[in-house]
Amino acid sequence: MAEQLDEMYRDIIMEHYRFPRGHDKILNPDITKEGRNPACGDEIEIRVKMDKDKIETVSVDCAGCAISTASGSMLAEICEGKTIAEVKKIAGIVKALLKGEKFDKSYDIGDIEALQGVNKFPVRVKCALLSWTTLVDAIDAKQTGRQLTASTTEG
Amino acid sequence: MAEQLDEMYRDIIMEHYRFPRGHDKILNPDITKEGRNPACGDEIEIRVKMDKDKIETVSVDCAGCAISTASGSMLAEICEGKTIAEVKKIAGIVKALLKGEKFDKSYDIGDIEALQGVNKFPVRVKCALLSWTTLVDAIDAKQTGRQLTASTTEG
Amino acid sequence: MKVIDQNKSHLKSENSLLSVDNIRKDFPILDRMINGHKLVYLDNAATTQKPQTVIDAITSYYAGFNANVHRGLHTLAEEATSAMEKTRDKTAAFIGGVKREEIVFTRNATESINLVVSSWGKKNIKQGDRIVITQMEHHANLVPWIMLAKETGAELEYIPIDQNGYLNLSNINNIITPKTKIVALTHMSNVLGTINPVAEIISLAHKNNALVLIDGAQSVPHMPVDVKTLDADFYVFSAHKMLGPTGVGVLYAREEILNEMEPVIFGGEMINEVRFDFADWAELPMKFEAGTPNIADLVAFAPALDYLNKIGMDKIRQHEIEITTYGLEELRKLDFIKIFGPDNVLDRGGVISFVDDKIHSHDLSQYLDSKGVAVRAGHHCAQPLVKLLGVTSTSRASFYIYNTNDEVDQLVEALKAARRYFVNG
Amino acid sequence: MKVIDQNKSHLKSENSLLSVDNIRKDFPILDRMINGHKLVYLDNAATTQKPQTVIDAITSYYAGFNANVHRGLHTLAEEATSAMEKTRDKTAAFIGGVKREEIVFTRNATESINLVVSSWGKKNIKQGDRIVITQMEHHANLVPWIMLAKETGAELEYIPIDQNGYLNLSNINNIITPKTKIVALTHMSNVLGTINPVAEIISLAHKNNALVLIDGAQSVPHMPVDVKTLDADFYVFSAHKMLGPTGVGVLYAREEILNEMEPVIFGGEMINEVRFDFADWAELPMKFEAGTPNIADLVAFAPALDYLNKIGMDKIRQHEIEITTYGLEELRKLDFIKIFGPDNVLDRGGVISFVDDKIHSHDLSQYLDSKGVAVRAGHHCAQPLVKLLGVTSTSRASFYIYNTNDEVDQLVEALKAARRYFVNG
Ligand SMILES: Cc1ncc(COP(=O)(O)O)c(C=O)c1O
Numbered sequence A, B: 001m002a003e004q005l006d007e008m009y010r011d012i013i014m015e016h017y018r019f020p021r022g023h024d025k026i027l028n029p030d031i032t033k034e035g036r037n038p039a040c041g042d043e044i045e046i047r048v049k050m051d052k053d054k055i056e057t058v059s060v061d062c063a064g065c066a067i068s069t070a071s072g073s074m075l076a077e078i079c080e081g082k083t084i085a086e087v088k089k090i091a092g093i094v095k096a097l098l099k100g101e102k103f104d105k106s107y108d109i110g111d112i113e114a115l116q117g118v119n120k121f122p123v124r125v126k127c128a129l130l131s132w133t134t135l136v137d138a139i140d141a142k143q144t145g146r147q148l149t150a151s152t153t154e155g
Numbered sequence C, D: 001m002k003v004i005d006q007n008k009s010h011l012k013s014e015n016s017l018l019s020v021d022n023i024r025k026d027f028p029i030l031d032r033m034i035n036g037h038k039l040v041y042l043d044n045a046a047t048t049q050k051p052q053t054v055i056d057a058i059t060s061y062y063a064g065f066n067a068n069v070h071r072g073l074h075t076l077a078e079e080a081t082s083a084m085e086k087t088r089d090k091t092a093a094f095i096g097g098v099k100r101e102e103i104v105f106t107r108n109a110t111e112s113i114n115l116v117v118s119s120w121g122k123k124n125i126k127q128g129d130r131i132v133i134t135q136m137e138h139h140a141n142l143v144p145w146i147m148l149a150k151e152t153g154a155e156l157e158y159i160p161i162d163q164n165g166y167l168n169l170s171n172i173n174n175i176i177t178p179k180t181k182i183v184a185l186t187h188m189s190n191v192l193g194t195i196n197p198v199a200e201i202i203s204l205a206h207k208n209n210a211l212v213l214i215d216g217a218q219s220v221p222h223m224p225v226d227v228k229t230l231d232a233d234f235y236v237f238s239a240h241k242m243l244g245p246t247g248v249g250v251l252y253a254r255e256e257i258l259n260e261m262e263p264v265i266f267g268g269e270m271i272n273e274v275r276f277d278f279a280d281w282a283e284l285p286m287k288f289e290a291g292t293p294n295i296a297d298l299v300a301f302a303p304a305l306d307y308l309n310k311i312g313m314d315k316i317r318q319h320e321i322e323i324t325t326y327g328l329e330e331l332r333k334l335d336f337i338k339i340f341g342p343d344n345v346l347d348r349g350g351v352i353s354f355v356d357d358k359i360h361s362h363d364l365s366q367y368l369d370s371k372g373v374a375v376r377a378g379h380h381c382a383q384p385l386v387k388l389l390g391v392t393s394t395s396r397a398s399f400y401i402y403n404t405n406d407e408v409d410q411l412v413e414a415l416k417a418a419r420r421y422f423v424n425g
């Protein structure tokens, strides 16, 4: 598993973990949402600045492990300038990739591909999912005008 | 255990089982008491005719196994003419004998000794005890004037 | 004597469909000698014996990957978790392909029923509601309902049985009515062997908006069961009665129902988040599985399911029909033996309860044991039913995949010998 | 490096009091290779490994005398019953010689606590009463009380912990008051290792006429415990944390209390008499043990107790003091590691929770696993406590009789390597 470990903690992931993108909190966000993973104790805050139906920037404030930090960093990177539809599509791909299910390989997901190694470690899948679940919940809530409560990867 | 079986179903026991003493119900009893062993489904009715503080006769009406029938028959046989104190002493000996505990071997218990083989079969001890528990409960209740409910070898 | 022997060899060849001889080799305990005789184990309704693969699975677990499950980040913990959860998948598949979230593991069928009563029952049953069970229930599916009825003030109604050991459904429309909230009944009686028409009763109950709990402790081990086709709301059984280890019970319930149910045991594994004044629950099915599970035995239940699947539940049912046919035939030849339950072997499982007209069942069973034949005696945890049968207890021979007609013969011989010992001795 | 090595050999010779080398031979799993390294199992607070005698007991049971227990009249049933009941005697003796009737078997410590809460608690706790627990409880001894307080309207009061991981008893007379009906606390914390002054708290509680439940899940496996001397009213623990099989928990309670308690699970084994509208209960302890017990594992718990007795609980405690001393010493040398819990090793068990100031505990544990070192990471089923410590999770190394100072060294080396991998990589 030393190799499996390196499979999970790939260079790309370690690089995102050490130098996470979107780390600085957006000051006037259109959406703010907290996410929690009580099983791990991980907590994040996602802030989104919209530009019409596009995401202008995302900040991810994360007190979590390397995997959740790296995943949040990738999220911030890839979502910039994407439409809501595109972001949801990517979130779906991330989920499929992490759970070892099939997904549309033609879609360019950039660094995110490196998260694939996580699916060898079922307990860690939730870490990688937290920021994505939180972002999608935030967008849905914004669209439907629902009350924002903290998202969680449990349940 | 074929030998252990013969140890339990000794000739004396089989003889008491086939021809139980005290089988005919006493018509004008001083004490009547039912006993039950719900785990086995066994039920008995004990009737006692007193002569001052002595037991004149006991009848034991028993729908049970060979062991409980034989034990009841021995009870009817030995208790006749005994004082209450003596009967309680014998009941104590029967209990000790069945549970493999120490007891006063100098006391003459006649056929009852044959019940000793039952202690190899813990599940059957209750069968052998039922009539004795019921009789002692009946006497105690009579002496204290308590309400008579059915005795049981459980609890 | 000659007639019996012919019978035997005739039926043996049919039995060989199931290659009982090969099956027996997988069960180490069947070599056990009891009082100088080879064990004839006919107490399978109480618990079955275990194949070597089940025993080996426990050994391999403890010698290879024992660890506490869930949230563990080390290799052993992941292996243990994945093995235990694989059993959940296999269990879900075994009863007709339900969702894994619909399988809750308990200690035994008794706990499964009590979980339904304590959680679903206390929430949904009110004074004036009706609970329907049958007169042939095991205490596990009887006492919890008696207590619930007492506590809530609900009515407890019984579907009666008839002379032949069938449910008497002639009055069923007055028993299962719109007042009825739950119908709980056994799929197969552990005393009479009767296989109940559960699909029919479920459909009638559903028409009255009542839910149905099926006690499958005696059915799942012995015949194909598809809880989806039956449309059961709750279905319970025990691993130890189907080649699996002791300490594992199953509760199947439809996901919507489980989602509405509150847990009854609180602690680790079953929570999502806990603060000093607050707790909420983990997702299904963990919500109902507090504390460290019986991991080793859950892991070892999988090879039991594999074993049954390999043989095929259809074939197992067929084998039991055959051996029960033979058993009934042979026992009927003994005029001092009275047999309970349906005459038609297609309506019954491999369970034969009987009494000797002169020998108390306890004496009888003890005697049979001296000949190596293990049967159960007593009320079989169904006191009210046994009382209805007009006896205080019965002896019960119950069969499984490794039993042979030869063993039936040994039972019959021992019954005859018991007569000589107790009656004509 | 040289200094450490000297330390090691010095402490090793002391360890040999317990002849750890011989002990290790009894545990087959310790030969397991994990990711190319020999397993270093430091997750004993979650569950311990099992000696061959325990594994063999399960095998012998299934291969030799598997049968359902109680009321069985055949040889196998008697052997199974007597083996299972022998475990009850041994358990009663193990915790200070209580009566066998006072030992109730459950699935795990969690179920034991829940049984007390559901039965004793619901009957005796009323609105306005006070329930006292501590801030260092495992969810098993926390969530049931939160729920009971909610349901009954009772107050839930916490004994706080101080900076060093001790209970802060300065205000205890305002916490345990005549309003208090029950005090429930852990004998030893599974996160901090703290051994609590339970005798003192029990005595104070009794002065206020409150009963006391002690969660002994982490104490009974690791030190001599005499519940009579402590004067505990309820005492619970799990077999799987003390060399025994999974699926066996223990509830000790004083006989008078058990007699007053109603059962919470109804079915076979636990009844005396059942009619269609009536049921009453069997004698203690069966009253609380409905359905087929986890027989095999109950039988196999006996050799676990024998094993612990053979070594001696005093010696086990001594061994853990030594290895924990060494572990604390070595971990303190790592300036990036923060350790939680009491400094004085005499006040703590063999549990060391820690965090790396840069590496999340999940990453750390995963990395340690890649070096064969199994520790647990997370909230250890004590979310509120971990939050109080100001972290979101910790890593936890916990020791048992087979652990060596060498293994501590391997942990330390792996922690250093993790720094290189995650921080300076
Ligand atoms: C019909 C029926 N229901 C329930 C049970 C209870 O099973 P367990 O003791 O495994 O809980 C049994 C087993 O005796 C049974 O035969």
Ligand SMILES: Cc1ncc(COP(=O)(O)O)c(C=O)c1O
Residues within 6 Å of the ligand: C268, C290, C291, C292, D045, D046, D108, D109, D110, D111, D138, D140, D141, D186, D188, D189, D190, D215, D217, D218, D238, D381
């Ligand atoms: C202090 C404490 N209490 C209770 C428990 C619960 O034990 P189980 O999961 O065996 O019920 C544990 C085990 O994690 C524990 O450490």
